[in-house]
Amino acid sequence: MATGNGMAQGRSFRSSGTGRPASRRRVLRLAGGGLALAALAAGTVGCDDDAVDVEDSGSAGGEQPRGDDKGPADGGATGGDGKAPAPLWTRTTSAETYGDNDELVVAGGAVIASGSPLAALDTATGKQKWSLPGGTVPGAPLLLGKDTLYLAGSEYDGTVIGYAPASGKETWRSRLGKDHRQPQPIAVDEKQVYVIAEILENDGSSKTNVIAALDSTSGRIAWKEQRDLGTAQNGIHAAVRGRHLVYTDFKKNLTVRDTATGGQVWTRKTTKTNYGFFAVHEDLVIVPQERKLQAFDLSDGKEKWSLEAAEFALFREPAVVDDVLYIADSAKTLRAVDPRTGKLLWQSEALADAGLQVPRQYVKAGGTLYGATDLDEKGGVIALDAKTGAVRWTFNDGTGDHHAWLVATDGERVFALHGTKLHALPV
Numbered sequence: 001m002a003t004g005n006g007m008a009q010g011r012s013f014r015s016s017g018t019g020r021p022a023s024r025r026r027v028l029r030l031a032g033g034g035l036a037l038a039a040l041a042a043g044t045v046g047c048d049d050d051a052v053d054v055e056d057s058g059s060a061g062g063e064q065p066r067g068d069d070k071g072p073a074d075g076g077a078t079g080g081d082g083k084a085p086a087p088l089w090t091r092t093t094s095a096e097t098y099g100d101n102d103e104l105v106v107a108g109g110a111v112i113a114s115g116s117p118l119a120a121l122d123t124a125t126g127k128q129k130w131s132l133p134g135g136t137v138p139g140a141p142l143l144l145g146k147d148t149l150y151l152a153g154s155e156y157d158g159t160v161i162g163y164a165p166a167s168g169k170e171t172w173r174s175r176l177g178k179d180h181r182q183p184q185p186i187a188v189d190e191k192q193v194y195v196i197a198e199i200l201e202n203d204g205s206s207k208t209n210v211i212a213a214l215d216s217t218s219g220r221i222a223w224k225e226q227r228d229l230g231t232a233q234n235g236i237h238a239a240v241r242g243r244h245l246v247y248t249d250f251k252k253n254l255t256v257r258d259t260a261t262g263g264q265v266w267t268r269k270t271t272k273t274n275y276g277f278f279a280v281h282e283d284l285v286i287v288p289q290e291r292k293l294q295a296f297d298l299s300d301g302k303e304k305w306s307l308e309a310a311e312f313a314l315f316r317e318p319a320v321v322d323d324v325l326y327i328a329d330s331a332k333t334l335r336a337v338d339p340r341t342g343k344l345l346w347q348s349e350a351l352a353d354a355g356l357q358v359p360r361q362y363v364k365a366g367g368t369l370y371g372a373t374d375l376d377e378k379g380g381v382i383a384l385d386a387k388t389g390a391v392r393w394t395f396n397d398g399t400g401d402h403h404a405w406l407v408a409t410d411g412e413r414v415f416a417l418h419g420t421k422l423h424a425l426p427v
Contacts, residue, residue: 084383084395087423088413089126094119094135095420099374099404101361102141104417106408107149108166111415113406113422114142118151120168123410126424130168137184145188146216148172152184160185160195160214174219176212183212186238187245191215192222192259194245196236199226213262223262239280244298246285248276254287256298266301279318279325281339286325288315293327295342305342309333319362324386326369328358334389348389356382356394363409365427368392370414372405380405381416381425397421 094115097103103114109129110120116135119128134154136142143150148171153159160183162172176183176197183197192213199208212224235250245257248270255267270276271289279286284295284304293307293315309315313331320326325339332352336345351358357379359371369386373379380396401419408415414425 082391082393084381084393085426087425090397090421090423091121091126093121093417093420093422095417095422096136096138097403097406097417097419098139099406100141101406102143104406104408104415105142105144105149105165106410106415107144108147108164109410110165111408111410111422111424112142112149112165113417116154120165121422123413123415123424126422129166132163132168137182140184141186143185143188143193145193146190148188148216150185150188150193152182156182158183158197160193162193162216172216172219174214174221176210176214176221176224180210184236186236186247187240188216189240189259191217194238194240194259196227211257211262213259225257225262225264228267235276237276237278239278239285241280241283241298244283246278246280246298248278250276252276254278254285256285256301265299268296268301275317277317279320279339281320281323281325284339286318286320286339288318288327290314293318293337293342295339307335307337307342307344316358317360321362321364321369326362328371330358332356332358334359334384336386336389346387346389348384350384350389350391351382354378354391356391360404361407363407363414365409365411365414368427370407370409372407372416374404375400375402380418381407381414395423395425397423 093113094117095113096115105112106123109123111123112120114136118132118135120130121127122129137152137154140152148162149165150160150162153161158181159173159175161170163169164171180197180199183195185193185195187194193216194213196209196211199210208226210224210226213222215222236247238245238247240259243259245259248254252270252272253267254270256265257263258265270287283298285298286295291309291314295304297304309329310331313329316328318325318327320339325337328334334348334351338345355378357373357376359373359382361372363370364386367386369384371382371384380394382394383392385392395416397418399419399421403419406417412427414427416423416425
């Protein structure tokens, strides 16, 4: 069973240099903490013109999501003749997303979309299980680990809080201290929660930041390291493998640290074309860099293998799902790759043949690979044969919403979020 939670674009306003426009929401998501706090002071954070809020019940199972909602479909209807299946249920949610794949998660029988209030819906019925009135900090991820959902404190008081996904009850809390602000969890393993936070100056400003590890049992600070000048606390993507914490930031730094000490193992610059996305498999970090896809050893940064796209084609966001690396390029060629060796397992032109958008996020259930795209009348959620890349069907709700699509799965259903609309699709 695979669960999935990548970056997207929507309404464009500047060129990204990759042949596709960068979105307002993509840049806001990357800008993260500092921008979000400034906007909050102006009373504008998390307020989309088209947002429909969930009324907070203050407890599990209270007021349900509003809108033209549909309950479970009879028998879990499926599509035929290449048509998408009918949703099992559809709900209007309080989602306030910026297009990153850590803004929709599934755990404990609940599907949770980043928003305010933060609402958890029952995966089978779509009914609300619980809600948190404070919601999520704009730009901060929904981080799952050790059967816990970790969130940046919505009171902006420097806390990081853990909740039980099934009930919404607080189970853990930690705080870096008054000399730091806006700590945001970026990764978690069996022992520690990793956060990045700004270092406060005497005048209340911040020019530098720290990365720290918090003990996931006691909440105590295991280690804390000031990051180099020129780094940013925004646009962070991170993953943990054994003794290695790997992450990127808004200033195109790829860095690996020792999880036991916080010491920097190695760092290098990346290109701007993938907005900091990478995939990790075993002892490798796999990074798309324009036409080149490179795999580096986590222990020393040495290149282990690489692939090249066709001329003028740029690699997009990668994902490792069930030990297979899936990645598309701007020419709409989709590849399945052995992440250990870089060996090509298959290559498909089906997306280009069907005139479809390129997926930027992937999850898998059964023998089907589900890709989520940016907004496009030929996009949405694309179901692909995981062994060949052939297109089985596409699903689009037709709303024209400028948000990117996000997908997640519990193995029994695929959850597709588009703006404030959350759909449960049968697998």
